[in-house]
Amino acid sequence: MKFKAKFIEERIFKILMITSTSIILLSLGAILGSILYKGLPSLSWEMISQTPKGGFYLGKSGGILNAILGSFYIAFGATAIALLVSLPVALYINIYRKKFSKYSNLVRLCLDVLWGVPSIVYGALGFSVMLYIGLKTSLLAGIIIVGILIIPVMIRAMDEVIKTIPKGLVEASLALGSTKTETAFKIVVKQALPGIITAILLSFGRAIGDAASVMYTTGFTDNIPKSLLSQAATLPLAIMNLVSSPIVEVQNKAYASALILTFIILFLSIISRLLSIKYTKNKSH
Amino acid sequence: MSLSINNQSNIVVENLNVFYNQRHALKNINITIPSNKLTAIIGPSGCGKTTFLKCFNRLIENNDNINVTGNFLVNGQNIYQPNIEITEIRKKMGLLSQRPYPLPMSIYDNITYGPKIHGEKNKEKLDHIVEFYLKEANLWEEVKDRLHSPANNLSIGQQQRLCLARGLAVEPEFILGDEPTSALDPISSKHIEQKFLELKNKYTIVLVTHSLRQAKKIADYVIFMYLGEIIEHGSVEEVLLNPKNQLTKDYVNGEIN
Numbered sequence: 001m002k003f004k005a006k007f008i009e010e011r012i013f014k015i016l017m018i019t020s021t022s023i024i025l026l027s028l029g030a031i032l033g034s035i036l037y038k039g040l041p042s043l044s045w046e047m048i049s050q051t052p053k054g055g056f057y058l059g060k061s062g063g064i065l066n067a068i069l070g071s072f073y074i075a076f077g078a079t080a081i082a083l084l085v086s087l088p089v090a091l092y093i094n095i096y097r098k099k100f101s102k103y104s105n106l107v108r109l110c111l112d113v114l115w116g117v118p119s120i121v122y123g124a125l126g127f128s129v130m131l132y133i134g135l136k137t138s139l140l141a142g143i144i145i146v147g148i149l150i151i152p153v154m155i156r157a158m159d160e161v162i163k164t165i166p167k168g169l170v171e172a173s174l175a176l177g178s179t180k181t182e183t184a185f186k187i188v189v190k191q192a193l194p195g196i197i198t199a200i201l202l203s204f205g206r207a208i209g210d211a212a213s214v215m216y217t218t219g220f221t222d223n224i225p226k227s228l229l230s231q232a233a234t235l236p237l238a239i240m241n242l243v244s245s246p247i248v249e250v251q252n253k254a255y256a257s258a259l260i261l262t263f264i265i266l267f268l269s270i271i272s273r274l275l276s277i278k279y280t281k282n283k284s285h
Numbered sequence: 286m287s288l289s290i291n292n293q294s295n296i297v298v299e300n301l302n303v304f305y306n307q308r309h310a311l312k313n314i315n316i317t318i319p320s321n322k323l324t325a326i327i328g329p330s331g332c333g334k335t336t337f338l339k340c341f342n343r344l345i346e347n348n349d350n351i352n353v354t355g356n357f358l359v360n361g362q363n364i365y366q367p368n369i370e371i372t373e374i375r376k377k378m379g380l381l382s383q384r385p386y387p388l389p390m391s392i393y394d395n396i397t398y399g400p401k402i403h404g405e406k407n408k409e410k411l412d413h414i415v416e417f418y419l420k421e422a423n424l425w426e427e428v429k430d431r432l433h434s435p436a437n438n439l440s441i442g443q444q445q446r447l448c449l450a451r452g453l454a455v456e457p458e459f460i461l462g463d464e465p466t467s468a469l470d471p472i473s474s475k476h477i478e479q480k481f482l483e484l485k486n487k488y489t490i491v492l493v494t495h496s497l498r499q500a501k502k503i504a505d506y507v508i509f510m511y512l513g514e515i516i517e518h519g520s521v522e523e524v525l526l527n528p529k530n531q532l533t534k535d536y537v538n539g540e541i542n
Contacts, residue, residue: 168386171380172382175380175452177372178399182402187389190390
C-alpha cells in the first residue's frame, strides 16, 4: 500500500514538472516564433544602419539606429552608475558588516522592496524631480533614472554570490594581516568575479529592455543624441510607437525591432555565460 | 634571509571571558603560553578550543553578538585595547585553519599576497621570499615549475602546506593551528606534524587538536578544556600520562567525547 502511494506521488510530481517546464518552453517558443515570423522579413540592413526618414512611421524608408544607439547609451551609462554604487554596497553588507546581521538583512529587505517597485513609478519620480530642478527630458535624466532602477537588481545579484564565499577564505586573508578593504577588493571580488559579471550583464539587460522609466525621462526623437542633454530614442519606446500604428508594414518593423532587442539580450546572456566559465577556473573551491 | 626569532614572544591570558549570543563560551581563562614551545589545546567538540584560538588573532570578532572581556597580553600588550592596530596583531599570528583556503590566485601570488600588503614591492626580494618559504614548507620541489598556475589545482595536502608557507611569509612570531591536519590524508598529516616539530624552535606554536595521538607526538605543553573552562594544563607527562583531574582522566581514557 505504502509503496503504491509513494509511486503515485512520484508520478504526479513528475507530470507536474513536465507540464510546467513545457509551459515555459512553449511560451518562449511562441514569443521567439512570432517575432521571428513577423520581424525577420522586415529586418534589413537599412533597419539597423539608418535613422527614421520622412514618412518612416507611414511605412516609408529608414531604420531605428536612433533607438539602438539611444538604448545602448542609456544601458551603458546606467550600468556604469549602478556598478559604482552596487559593488561597494554588496561588499559592505557582506564583509564590513556581518553577513547576516540585522543591519545587512534590513538593507536586503529594502533592496527587495525597491526591486519590486514598478518602473513607471521610477519614471514618474524622475519626472517630478526633473520638473523641480528644471532638467529637460534628456539622455542624462534617463541614465540616472535607469541607473537607480537597476541598482537593487545589481546589488542583490552580487550579494547572492558574495554571500556564498566561504568564511574561511575571508578569515585566511584577514589572518595574514590584510584590512577588510584589501580583503574585499583583492580576494572577495576576485573569487566572486563570475557572479559579479553575471550581475552586471543581468542589470544591463534590465536597463536596455525597460520602457516605462525612460518614457518621461528621456523622451523620444528621430535623431541620434549629440550630447547628454539631448533627447534620445530607446528600443522599447520605438517598438511601442511602431506597433501602435494601423499600417501593417510599420507594425512588422516593430517586430523587427523587437527581434533586434531580443538578439542584443541573448548575445549578452551568452557572453556572460562564457565569461563566467572563463573566470571560474581561478576560483578557490 | 633571517627569520624573526624572538625569545621574548609570549602570551599571557588573564580572566578571559567570551560571551557568544549570551552564551558563556569561555569562562575565566587564565594561562601563560610557553614561548618557543608547541602547546596543544585538547578537549571534546564544543568545549571552546577553537573559540579560544580565535581570540589570539581577534578573528572571534567576525562573529555576531560577541563580547570579550579580560586581558589578552601579547608581549605585554593587551590586544583587545581599542587603540590597537588589528592588522599588526594578525600579522604576528600565522593561522593554519582546518581546511586549506588558498586565495583565488596563483601559487606565487598566494605567497606574495601577505608581504605585498605589508609593503614589499621589490620583485627580486619577492621571488626570494616565494622560494624560501615554499622550501620551508617542503613544497618547493613539487611546485617550482608551475608557480604561476592557480593554487587550487594543488592537492589538498599541498594546499595546506601552501597555506603554511603563506602564513610564514609574513614573518609571524606565533603559529596558530586549528586542527590543521583533520582534513588531510595520513601522509600529508605527517608532513605537517614533522614541520611543526621543526618550526617550534623558531616560533611559539598553539595547536588545537582532537587527536590525543598527535598531542602526545608533537606537543610540549597541553591544555585540556571542557565546557569553556581550562580544566588542567601542564607538560605532556603531567596532563596526558598522569592526569590529576577526573575529567582529564576520563577524556584521556576515551570516556568523554
